[in-house]
Amino acid sequence: MAKSHQSFQKRQREQLRIERRHNxxxxxxxxxxxxxxxxxLDDMIAYVDENGNIVDxxxxR
Known part of the structure; x- marks a missing residue:
């Protein structure tokens, strides 16, 4: 009996692993x-002006 229970747990773990991989x-x-x-990248760059304000x-010069 213990052997069949182990294989059931193995199948359950395998299914869970496959499901996690799929997700x-x-x-x-x-x-x-x-x-x-x-x-x-150009859209994400911000500059600091002479007053310390952040501008795009x-x-x-």
Whole structure:
């Protein structure tokens, strides 16, 4: 009896592992699809002006 119980637990662990891997893959694909709609590096850069305020335009020389 103990042997069949062990194999049942092994099957349950295997199913759980496969399910977790599947969920992880779905999350990864979701993040990748959202990333395409993200901002470029130039959009994320902020500058500090002479008064210490954060602005999105580069300083004039």
């Amino acid at each position: 992880k893959q779905e999350k990864l694909e979701k993040r990748r699809s959202e990333k395409k709609d993200g901002h470029s 335009t580069p300083p004039q």
